[in-house]
Amino acid sequence: MNILDKIIATKRQEIQAYKKEEQMSHVFPGKSKLLDHLKKKNGVIAEIKRASPSKGAIQMEVDIVAQAQKYEHAGAAAISVLTDETYFKGSIKDLQKVAQAVSIPVLCKDFMISEIQIDRAKGAGATIVLLIAAALEDQELQRLYRHATAIGLEVLVEVHDEEELTSALAVDARLIGINNRDLKTFDVSLERTAELAARFPFDGERVLISESGLRTKEDAAFVYGCGASGILVGETLMRAEDPGQWIEEATAVEAIK
Numbered sequence: 001m002n003i004l005d006k007i008i009a010t011k012r013q014e015i016q017a018y019k020k021e022e023q024m025s026h027v028f029p030g031k032s033k034l035l036d037h038l039k040k041k042n043g044v045i046a047e048i049k050r051a052s053p054s055k056g057a058i059q060m061e062v063d064i065v066a067q068a069q070k071y072e073h074a075g076a077a078a079i080s081v082l083t084d085e086t087y088f089k090g091s092i093k094d095l096q097k098v099a100q101a102v103s104i105p106v107l108c109k110d111f112m113i114s115e116i117q118i119d120r121a122k123g124a125g126a127t128i129v130l131l132i133a134a135a136l137e138d139q140e141l142q143r144l145y146r147h148a149t150a151i152g153l154e155v156l157v158e159v160h161d162e163e164e165l166t167s168a169l170a171v172d173a174r175l176i177g178i179n180n181r182d183l184k185t186f187d188v189s190l191e192r193t194a195e196l197a198a199r200f201p202f203d204g205e206r207v208l209i210s211e212s213g214l215r216t217k218e219d220a221a222f223v224y225g226c227g228a229s230g231i232l233v234g235e236t237l238m239r240a241e242d243p244g245q246w247i248e249e250a251t252a253v254e255a256i257k
C-alpha cells in the first residue's frame with residue numbers, strides 16, 4: 001500500500017469519531033477570498049506544519065498562533081493549517097486557534113473524503129478546503145467540491161498530473177494547486193509546475209498555485225515565471241529563522257521568464 005492509500009484508510013476510521021463530535025459553531029467574521037487576492041497579485045500561502053510522513057518531526061513545539069501571526073504580518077495571502085493528526089501531528093484545534101487569531105483566509109489542509117470533514121473545517125473557521133484529486137474519484141471530487149462551495153467555502157483542488165488537472169477543470173475549479181511532491185513516492189520537483197502550467201488555461205477565471213518543495217526566493221521566481229500566482233510553503237517557513245522575511249521576499253520577487 002502506498003502512503004496515500006494508508007492515510008486515506010486511517011481517515012475513513014477517524015471520520016467515524018467526528019460524527020459523534022459536538023458540532024462546532026463559532027462565529028467568524030467574514031474573510032476575503034484568496035482567489036480575489038491572487039488574481040491581483042502573487043502571494044504566499046504559508047503553512048503550519050509540525051511534522052510530515054516524508055520528513056518526520058519538523059517543528060513539534062511551535063507556538064502556532066505566534067507563527068500564524070508572523071505569517072499574517074509579513075503579508076501572507078492565506079494560512080494553511082494541517083489538521084491531520086496521525087501523519088502530520090496537526091489538529092482541528094490548531095485550525096480553530098489560527099482562524100481566530102488572523103483575519104486572512106485560512107485553508108484546512110487534510111485528506112477530505114467526506115462532507116463531514118468539510119463541515120467540520122468550516123465550523124472551526126476555515127474559509128478554504130483542500131481536495132486532492134489523487135485521493136478522489138471524479139464523482140467524489142465533484143460532489144465534495146459542490147458541497148464546499150454551496151456552504152460558502154473556497155476550494156483548492158490539488159493535482160499532480162495531466163489527468164488530475166483535467167478532473168480539476170471538469171469541476172471548474174478556480175484555485176488549482178500543482179503539488180510538486182508526488183504523494184505516493186515523495187519525489188519533489190519544481191519541474192512539475194513547469195510541465196503542468198503548459199497545460200493550464202490561463203483564462204483570468206482561475207489561478208495556479210505551486211505547492212511543496214519551495215526553498216528559496218529563486219524557486220518562487222521560477223514558478224511565478226511558469227505562470228503560478230501563488231506558492232504554498234510549509235517546511236521552509238517552519239524551519240526559517242525569520243519566516244516573515246522569507247514571505248516578504250518571496251512575495252516581492254520578480255518572475256523569472
Ligand SMILES: O=P(O)(O)OC[C@@H](O)[C@@H](O)c1c[nH]c2ccccc12
Nearest residue numbers: 179211212213214232233234235236
Ligand atoms: O513543506 P512543503 O514542501 O513546503 O509543502 C507544503 C505543502 O505543499 C504540503 O504540505 C502539501 C501539499 N499537498 C498536501 C496534501 C496533504 C498534506 C500536505 C500537503
